[in-house]
Amino acid sequence: MSDARRPLNASVEAAVAEAHRREWAFVLAATVRVTGDIDLAEECVQDAYARALATWSTSGIPTKPGAWLTTTARRRAIDLARRVSTFDRALPLLVETTSAPGPGELDMPEIPDDRLRLIFTCCHPAIGIDAQIALTLRLLCGLTTAEVGRAFLVSEATMAARITRAKKKISLAGIPYRVPPVEELPSRIEAVLSVVHLLYTTGHTAPVGADLSRRDLVERSLDLARVLRTLLPDDADVAGLLALILLTDARRATRLGDDGHLVLLADQDRAHWDRAAIGEGIVLVREALRRRPPGRFALMAAIAAVHAEAPSWDATDWSEIVGLYDLLVELWPSPVVALNRAVAVGLAEGPAAGLAALDALAAEPLLATYSYLASARADFLRRLNRTSEARVAYEEALLLSENAVERAFLAERLGQVNS
Amino acid sequence: MAEYLILIYSDETARDTPESGSSDEIMKGHQRFGERNAAALRGGNALQPTSTATSLRPDSSGGFVVTDGAFAETKEALGGYYIVEAADLDEALALAKQIPSPFGGIEVRPIRPM
Numbered sequence: 001m002s003d004a005r006r007p008l009n010a011s012v013e014a015a016v017a018e019a020h021r022r023e024w025a026f027v028l029a030a031t032v033r034v035t036g037d038i039d040l041a042e043e044c045v046q047d048a049y050a051r052a053l054a055t056w057s058t059s060g061i062p063t064k065p066g067a068w069l070t071t072t073a074r075r076r077a078i079d080l081a082r083r084v085s086t087f088d089r090a091l092p093l094l095v096e097t098t099s100a101p102g103p104g105e106l107d108m109p110e111i112p113d114d115r116l117r118l119i120f121t122c123c124h125p126a127i128g129i130d131a132q133i134a135l136t137l138r139l140l141c142g143l144t145t146a147e148v149g150r151a152f153l154v155s156e157a158t159m160a161a162r163i164t165r166a167k168k169k170i171s172l173a174g175i176p177y178r179v180p181p182v183e184e185l186p187s188r189i190e191a192v193l194s195v196v197h198l199l200y201t202t203g204h205t206a207p208v209g210a211d212l213s214r215r216d217l218v219e220r221s222l223d224l225a226r227v228l229r230t231l232l233p234d235d236a237d238v239a240g241l242l243a244l245i246l247l248t249d250a251r252r253a254t255r256l257g258d259d260g261h262l263v264l265l266a267d268q269d270r271a272h273w274d275r276a277a278i279g280e281g282i283v284l285v286r287e288a289l290r291r292r293p294p295g296r297f298a299l300m301a302a303i304a305a306v307h308a309e310a311p312s313w314d315a316t317d318w319s320e321i322v323g324l325y326d327l328l329v330e331l332w333p334s335p336v337v338a339l340n341r342a343v344a345v346g347l348a349e350g351p352a353a354g355l356a357a358l359d360a361l362a363a364e365p366l367l368a369t370y371s372y373l374a375s376a377r378a379d380f381l382r383r384l385n386r387t388s389e390a391r392v393a394y395e396e397a398l399l400l401s402e403n404a405v406e407r408a409f410l411a412e413r414l415g416q417v418n419s
Numbered sequence: 420m421a422e423y424l425i426l427i428y429s430d431e432t433a434r435d436t437p438e439s440g441s442s443d444e445i446m447k448g449h450q451r452f453g454e455r456n457a458a459a460l461r462g463g464n465a466l467q468p469t470s471t472a473t474s475l476r477p478d479s480s481g482g483f484v485v486t487d488g489a490f491a492e493t494k495e496a497l498g499g500y501y502i503v504e505a506a507d508l509d510e511a512l513a514l515a516k517q518i519p520s521p522f523g524g525i526e527v528r529p530i531r532p533m
Binding site: 092095124126172173174175176180184 | 421423505506507508509511512527529531
């Protein structure tokens with residue numbers, strides 16, 4: 001059976017895979033405009049990629065694979081649309097403000113970039129956040145439903161149901177396929193950035209990085225942030241988020257030790273940080289901070305930039321970090337941000353100041369069961385030689401922490417103050 | 420264009436306390452909404468409180484069980500509605516945001532044409 005098939009050229013396979021990674025969202029977004037129906041567009045785009053494998057083997061890889069794929073997918077869509085009458089359609093077509101391109105426009109040398117429409121549709125606030133994330137991975141990154149399910153540790157069937165429900169809502173509730181008007185743009189961009197940031201943090205804080213699909217989430221979030229940067233080059237929040245991802249991800253090679261244990265920022269081998277990513281991130285942070293007041297991603301990126309530029313943990317400019325946290329707490333009054341600020345105060349002004357800042361948060365109910373508050377207190381108490389109080393705080397942290405790696409670390413410290 | 424039902428939910432106990440004294444203001448808010456959006460409005464009204472509601476449920480013998488009260492007892496009860504015509508959800512949401520709802524919130528549902 002396999003003898004009869006033309007052997008696939010490895011370079012064609014690689015080119016199709018590359019086009020899948022780089023062009024999927026572009027091709028799908030352009031095809032949705034023709035079909036007005038996401039499911040139908042997905043089918044046509046999948047079909048176009050399958051044809052690419054066969055066609056490119058004989059006729060060669062086109063100079064513009066994205067344009068080839070888009071034209072092929074759109075032609076397929078027009079063919080299918082002729083066969084399906086409106087009455088057979090189960091769901092209404094997507095709402096657009098501008099009319100869909102006519103057949104004559106299909107083969108234009110410059111296909112308009114509709115990715116922003118697709119992004120704003122996937123990340124519409126009327127869709128639940130879990131479904132926004134799932135749609136973003138499925139439609140913008142081209143992941144299969146099974147892959148999206150694996151990334152979020154749910155079964156393929158559960159993920160398929162979630163995606164289907166969201167697509168139905170888009171169609172039935174009339175979520176439009178367009179870029180929002182200027183007055184709504186800031187809040188809608190914020191919603192998109194939250195999705196990309198959540199994708200990044202889900203990938204970044206994975207339990208000990210053995211699961212490759214989690215690493216994949218980080219890379220997809222970086223790709224998405226880059227696409228947003230291309231499409232919205234003047235937006236400071238977009239620049240801030242891209243900077244934050246680049247600067248944090250620059251430490252990826254040093255976050256785990258050889259035996260798989262977590263390496264704290266203080267102990268990471270800074271020679272192995274990704275200097276190219278840091279350089280790119282710092283340029284973006286400067287740009288993002290130019291807007292007043294700076295946004296939360298810009299401030300978080302600026303904090304990451306201070307770490308990235310510091311030659312060592314001890315040589316870190318902690319007072320600058322405190323200043324940035326002061327701004328961040330004002331903008332985003334989350335107890336966890338306040339806790340991070342208090343720790344930075346301790347590193348800038350000494351353990352007594354840090355302890356005072358932490359104790360000011362003691363009444364915060366959201367932090368009552370948060371092991372990091374107890375462990376940060378324990379650390380400052382230990383440095384102040386208040387041994388018995390430090391012991392109590394370490395024991396409290398041990399009770400609250402459920403992470404094996406952290407528990408091992410805390411138990412070791414507890415042993416040190418006991419001896 | 421599509422039609423949307425805008426459901427106005429409110430906490431009846433909060434709404435009916437005399438000291439809230441804002442019912443005139445709310446009525447004015449609805450008037451303003453109606454004048455501004457006359458072209459999009461297909462209908463709408465306020466409802467009497469849920470204490471006046473009667474619910475029916477089919478029983479197993481082909482009849483109905485009739486009970487006093489709203490179908491679902493919730494803190495925030497359906498207190499009024501509008502039917503609007505809008506190009507898409509964003510337009511319907513923009514309309515809904517103009518409706519006064521100081522004691523609750525608003526739900527927007529696409530109407531399924533039959």
